[in-house]
Amino acid sequence: MGAYFTEIFRGLQSLAIGLGITFKEFFQPVVTVSYPYETIKMSERYRGHIELIEDEEGKAKCVVCGMCERACPSGCISLASESVEYEVEVKGEMKTKKKKVLTKYDLNFTTCSLCGQCVENCNFGAITFSKDYNLASSRKEDFHFDLLNRLKERNS
Amino acid sequence: MSGPIHIQPGETFTLNVGPQHPATHGVLRVKMEMDGEYIVKAETVLGYIHRMHELMGENRTYPQVLPNLSRLDYLGALGYTHGHVLAVERAAGIEVPERAEYIRAITVELNRVASHLFWFGAFVMDLGGFTPLMYAIQDREHILDMLEAVTGSRLTYCYYRFGGLYNDIDDDFIAAAKAFIPRMRKSLKKYDALVTGNIIFEKRLKDIGPISAEMCRKYGATGPVARGAGIDFDVRKNEPYSVYPEFDFDIPVYHECDSLARYKVRMEEMEQSLRIVEQGLEKLPDGPIMPAKKPKLIKPPAGDYYQAVETARGSFGIRIVSDGGKNAYRFKLRSPTYSNMSLFDEACEGMMIMDALAMMGSLDLVIPEIDR
Ligand code: SF4
Numbered sequence A: 001m002g003a004y005f006t007e008i009f010r011g012l013q014s015l016a017i018g019l020g021i022t023f024k025e026f027f028q029p030v031v032t033v034s035y036p037y038e039t040i041k042m043s044e045r046y047r048g049h050i051e052l053i054e055d056e057e058g059k060a061k062c063v064v065c066g067m068c069e070r071a072c073p074s075g076c077i078s079l080a081s082e083s084v085e086y087e088v089e090v091k092g093e094m095k096t097k098k099k100k101v102l103t104k105y106d107l108n109f110t111t112c113s114l115c116g117q118c119v120e121n122c123n124f125g126a127i128t129f130s131k132d133y134n135l136a137s138s139r140k141e142d143f144h145f146d147l148l149n150r151l152k153e154r155n156s
Numbered sequence B: 001m002s003g004p005i006h007i008q009p010g011e012t013f014t015l016n017v018g019p020q021h022p023a024t025h026g027v028l029r030v031k032m033e034m035d036g037e038y039i040v041k042a043e044t045v046l047g048y049i050h051r052m053h054e055l056m057g058e059n060r061t062y063p064q065v066l067p068n069l070s071r072l073d074y075l076g077a078l079g080y081t082h083g084h085v086l087a088v089e090r091a092a093g094i095e096v097p098e099r100a101e102y103i104r105a106i107t108v109e110l111n112r113v114a115s116h117l118f119w120f121g122a123f124v125m126d127l128g129g130f131t132p133l134m135y136a137i138q139d140r141e142h143i144l145d146m147l148e149a150v151t152g153s154r155l156t157y158c159y160y161r162f163g164g165l166y167n168d169i170d171d172d173f174i175a176a177a178k179a180f181i182p183r184m185r186k187s188l189k190k191y192d193a194l195v196t197g198n199i200i201f202e203k204r205l206k207d208i209g210p211i212s213a214e215m216c217r218k219y220g221a222t223g224p225v226a227r228g229a230g231i232d233f234d235v236r237k238n239e240p241y242s243v244y245p246e247f248d249f250d251i252p253v254y255h256e257c258d259s260l261a262r263y264k265v266r267m268e269e270m271e272q273s274l275r276i277v278e279q280g281l282e283k284l285p286d287g288p289i290m291p292a293k294k295p296k297l298i299k300p301p302a303g304d305y306y307q308a309v310e311t312a313r314g315s316f317g318i319r320i321v322s323d324g325g326k327n328a329y330r331f332k333l334r335s336p337t338y339s340n341m342s343l344f345d346e347a348c349e350g351m352m353i354m355d356a357l358a359m360m361g362s363l364d365l366v367i368p369e370i371d372r
């Protein structure tokens, strides 16, 4: 009989302790932000979708070596290039040389896993992660990014 | 033809729990044959979220599989990626700098705390208490912020590399982790007072949902489920890997075999993980985080390799059979939740349905990890 009442008392006490804790928490400062009116700054290393880096002239640094395309596990990068001729001075003589210029850098973000293999495998420091996370759409085409175009838009 | 349904005495009916049911925490389906509120027979049906990770591991190069491993268990992803890199490093004979191993251990343990915290909240929510989930998520948020600052992602990390890490931790991380430990210890006390002592909670778990040591052995259950049944087995102690032998920590074991024992194991494990993080931060050596000669193309010599690690849910094993090529010939993942789930059918026979669901919560299921 005694044990019965002790248990009831103990049970009620445990509930009171619980209520006390929630009551105390009630007066703690708010820890959430009211998105979308307020947003949190993304950390330095936050991985958004990839973005091209420009050189001093505002052109894409990419030399179209294709390493990122090959490293990507999901095959979401597709590149296209054309070769252009340009002239350089080598030992006082003008010579024409060929180089590849990027014409298309498509990222299919729907299958990207943000693993970072592309950024890691680029030996020319030509791509980086963006801080973009406000991405929402009901059409999957909106996640096929033309990175070269984005670079141009950024510069204009 | 509408009218009341009369069930004859001795007649049973079939109840589908899931595939979309909040108590299963994912797309798991349990077909239950019910006699009133009692379960006569249960049959777990898997395969609703199968993504062929093993096959993907066989038709991609080793580094390309890295992101896959964190998609198994989205709550404790680092433990799984840790197992993967260790297995490939063992196969290919890659040396890992000490600092990298320390950072791996620290981040894995933080991730384990985050995983247990989420489990704690969700488990109490299963039993009808919503508030603890909010507190648990608030604490977990601190860990996720910390991990995001070093790894760049919040859940599906792809941070470890063969031979080391993607990038080093900074002073901010160390300061944040050091500040987090006392905060978390305080929170653990709060949880104890709020939940563990609660009479309703105790009544729903104590002596309910028995899983014996024998059953654990039969089905290969590991982790907190086995430790709640009195089996003192933890891969970190029994088959030490990485830098775990350097740390001083205990393995909580309870012999009651009930749902409460499994709960207590996890709550204590959080404290032990904090101890490991504390020691790791203290002992953290300076040095590189990648070997001097970064392994370029990974082609392990032909052979059969196995590596087990202790993740938040139990012993995760990864077997790689290599034929010397760029891809693995066979890539087998032994996931702890799959084994832990297997015993559910037998264990819940004759139980009331709400007790069975409480027991299911105490198994800490993450469905994508059952269905790889
Ligand atoms: S982050 Fe990974 S998946 Fe995404 S584009 Fe780069 S390599 Fe491909």
Ligand code: SF4
Binding pocket: A061, A062, A063, A064, A065, A066, A067, A068, A069, A079, A121, A122, A123, A124, A125, A126, A127
């Ligand atoms: S690896 Fe770098 S330089 Fe090469 S194609 Fe990709 S972005 Fe361009």
